[in-house]
Amino acid sequence: QKEVEQNSGPLSVPEGAIASLNCTYSDRGSQSFFWYRQYSGKSPELIMFIYSNGDKEDGRFTAQLNKASQYVSLLIRDSQPSDSATYLCAVHLFNAGGTSYGKLTFGQGTILTVHP
Amino acid sequence: GAGVSQSPRYKVAKRGQDVALRCDPISGHVSLFWYQQALGQGPEFLTYFQNEAQLDKSGLPSDRFFAERPEGSVSTLKIQRTQQEDSAVYLCASMRGSEQYFGPGTRLTVT
Numbered sequence: 001q002k003e004v005e006q007n008s009g010p011l012s013v014p015e016g017a018i019a020s021l022n023c024t025y026s027d028r029g030s031q032s033f034f035w036y037r038q039y040s041g042k043s044p045e046l047i048m049f050i051y052s053n054g055d056k057e058d059g060r061f062t063a064q065l066n067k068a069s070q071y072v073s074l075l076i077r078d079s080q081p082s083d084s085a086t087y088l089c090a091v092h093l094f095n096a097g098g099t100s101y102g103k104l105t106f107g108q109g110t111i112l113t114v115h116p
Numbered sequence: 117g118a119g120v121s122q123s124p125r126y127k128v129a130k131r132g133q134d135v136a137l138r139c140d141p142i143s144g145h146v147s148l149f150w151y152q153q154a155l156g157q158g159p160e161f162l163t164y165f166q167n168e169a170q171l172d173k174s175g176l177p178s179d180r181f182f183a184e185r186p187e188g189s190v191s192t193l194k195i196q197r198t199q200q201e202d203s204a205v206y207l208c209a210s211m212r213g214s215e216q217y218f219g220p221g222t223r224l225t226v227t
Binding site for chain 2: 004006008032034042043044045046049088090092101102103104105106107108109
């Protein structure tokens with residue numbers, strides 16, 4: 001089982017709809033969760049991140065964590081064609097000693113297409 | 117510039133050649149990461165530096181891969197005797213707090 005898994009998609013939604021992207025992780029020691037957006041041929045761009053203690057909303061984006069089921073989701077409200085990209089979920093683990101330096105483990109990404 | 121820069125942006129190497137990929141992190145960022153991204157996959161961790169110290173190189177796929185950051189700023193990822201399976205995008209990221217900022221990447225093609 002991969003440490004971080006995402007449905008590769010593609011996920012297609014109409015403009016103005018809510019896009020829901022999900023990611024599951026295997027390590028219960030995961031402490032923070034990141035969503036990156038990657039346009040074709042470009043590098044990953046951080047959208048938002050959350051810690052294990054709560055959800056976060058930032059504009060049209062909401063990140064939610066379900067610790068019991070070990071999944072994290074990203075909701076994009078009022079989806080726009082410019083949101084069409086690959087969305088990468090990444091997880092930050094702490095070391096056994098409770099320390100960490102920030103190494104990220106990524107899922108394979110979900111391709112999102114928003115059609116007019 | 118304000119962001120992470122990488123050079124070259126594209127590199128074509130013949131199998132067996134050595135290559136060197138450069139990363140200029142955001143000024144003042146202590147932490148620097150290298151990742152490898154194969155087509156259609158997410159980035160995979162290669163190595164981590166804190167200033168000039170390489171604290172984790174567990175992701176380097178073989179001893180043909182070597183990274184350094186001698187003065188704690190610019191970093192170089194070197195691949196010796198390149199193989200076709202080394203073809204990928206190599207991403208560098210520098211970090212402040214919990215946020216990693218990626219450079220544009222170097223697309224390496226081994227023919």
